Amino acid sequence: xxxxxxxxxxxxxxxxxxxxxxxxxxxxxxxxxxxxxxxxxxxxxxxxxxxxxxxxxxxxxxxxxxxxxxxxxxxxxxxxxxxxxxxxxxxxxxxxxxxxxxxxxxxxxxxxxxxxxxxxxxxxxxxxxxxxxxxxxxxxxxxxxxxxxxxxxxxxxxxxxxxxxxxxxxxxxxxxxxxxxxxxxxxxxxxxxxxxxxxxxxxxxxxxxxxxxxxxxxxxxxxxxxxxxxxxxxxxxxxxxxxxxxxxxxxxxxxxxxxxxxxxxxxxxxxxxxxxxxxxxxxxxxxxxxxxxxxxxxxxxxxxxxxxxxxxxxxxxxxxxxxxxxxxxxxxxxxxxxxxxxxxxxxxxxxxxxxxxxxxxxxxxxxxxxxxxxxxxxxxxxxxxxxxxxxxxxxxxxxxxxxxxxxxxxxxxxxxxxxx
Numbered sequence: 217x218x219x220x221x222x223x224x225x226x227x228x229x230x231x232x233x234x235x236x237x238x239x240x241x242x243x244x245x246x247x248x249x250x251x252x253x254x255x256x257x258x259x260x261x262x263x264x265x266x267x268x269x270x271x272x273x274x275x276x277x278x279x280x281x282x283x284x285x286x287x288x289x290x291x292x293x294x295x296x297x298x299x300x301x302x303x304x305x306x307x308x309x310x311x312x313x314x315x316x317x318x319x320x321x322x323x324x325x326x327x328x329x330x331x332x333x334x335x336x337x338x339x340x341x342x343x344x345x346x347x348x349x350x351x352x353x354x355x356x357x358x359x360x361x362x363x364x365x366x367x368x369x370x371x372x373x374x375x376x377x378x379x380x381x382x383x384x385x386x387x388x389x390x391x392x393x394x395x396x397x398x399x400x401x402x403x404x405x406x407x408x409x410x411x412x413x414x415x416x417x418x419x420x421x422x423x424x425x426x427x428x429x430x431x432x433x434x435x436x437x438x439x440x441x442x443x444x445x446x447x448x449x450x451x452x453x454x455x456x457x458x459x460x461x462x463x464x465x466x467x468x469x470x471x472x473x474x475x476x477x478x479x480x481x482x483x484x485x486x487x488x489x490x491x492x493x494x495x496x497x498x499x500x501x502x503x504x505x506x507x508x509x510x511x512x513x514x515x516x517x518x519x520x521x522x523x524x525x526x527x528x529x530x531x532x533x534x535x536x537x538x539x540x541x542x543x544x545x546x547x548x549x550x551x552x553x554x555x556x557x558x559x560x561x562x563x564x565x566x567x568x569x570x571x572x573x574x575x576x577x578x579x580x581x582x583x584x585x586x587x588x589x590x591x592x593x594x595x596x597x598x599x600x601x602x603x604x605x606x607x608x609x610x611x612x613x614x615x616x617x618x619x620x621x622x623x624x625x626x627x628x629x630x631x632x633x634x635x636x
Contacts, residue, residue, distance in 0.1 A: 407600030458482030524627025577629025590636025
């Protein structure tokens with residue numbers, strides 16, 4: 217038996233501990249010197265392991281429960297979860313079990329449980345793979361499942377949970393010639409104009425990356441800008457702009473773009489993408505509530521619960537318990553009111569959130585219409601928009617269970633507003 221576990225498994229275990237034990241998001245856990253020191257292949261493997269274990273946490277626990285008289289410490293439980301997922305999805309038993317035992321043995325507080333880990337995982341290796349396929353789709357936690365059932369019904373929520381378990385393909389937005397790039401990349405050209413790759417590999421190694429022909433952006437996230445139609449020559453303000461996919465879309469469409477975000481590090485990443493794609497925008501670090509000026513187009517991708525992105529970020533319902541959503545709803549309303557004040561005569565505002573909760577979407581628009589006499593929701597027109605996506609108040613409601621045969625989409629709400 218090796219006295220040292222694989223770097224990828226060790227990193228995955230650390231990330232699992234920070235998400236399940238400290239309530240940190242995976243994006244926060246995948247930072248620091250230890251993470252940076254990993255070889256690129258190990259980083260990719262650790263990220264994949266962590267994401268898949270989090271997606272399947274309930275299934276791992278269901279298989280482990282009969283083998284445990286009482287719940288072990290969290291670190292040991294996460295080692296068992298990691299090993300269970302690997303063993304049930306094709307991992308070689310000898311390597312997986314030995315590495316998991318090594319991880320526990322290296323921990324001063326947990327080393328006495330190495331024998332338990334060895335025994336339990338050897339049983340899982342024998343019986344787990346056959347039982348794995350029969351396990352139910354993991355359910356969302358009650359704090360989120362209950363309001364979603366109230367909003368969309370139990371069948372829709374069950375379909376969303378299935379989409380979350382399936383994960384997400386890689387979607388790209390191209391500067392131009394979507395059909396040509398679809399052929400070159402072997403991608404599906406979606407009805408809304410995005411490209412979709414199911415087996416992407418290393419993103420930076422794909423054709424067109426170095427020359428800046430495209431950027432990564434979920435198909436749902438690409439729709440708010442597409443609802444604006446022709447924006448060439450218009451003055452556009454992208455509020456809460458980072459990571460910048462919508463800024464890049466506006467710039468590629470010929471708008472004169474100012475991108476504002478509170479986070480300077482996130483704006484730095486946006487600057488890198490602008491340089492890679494050869495697109496231009498003015499970047500401003502600042503508070504959206506303090507933005508000034510008159511703009512033909514304002515895009516507000518407001519801070520939200522991000523519950524529409526769980527298929528990409530299964531850590532969200534594990535690291536969060538619904539705290540702070542009421543504060544976000546209040547902030548969204550204040551941002552929406554301020555954004556409306558920035559519109560030039562005849563200007564248009566796109567409000568959007570990557571949330572599945574109506575309080576962060578449909579209800580915000582209904583209440584804004586009540587607060588602002590003369591405000592109207594403009595008709596939603598864009599290629600590929602299906603009738604069933606249209607919300608009663610005039611916006612667009614997207615959900616992870618839409619396009620099931622194509623691989624789904626992120627949950628999003630969006631509406632185009634104009635003052636009377």
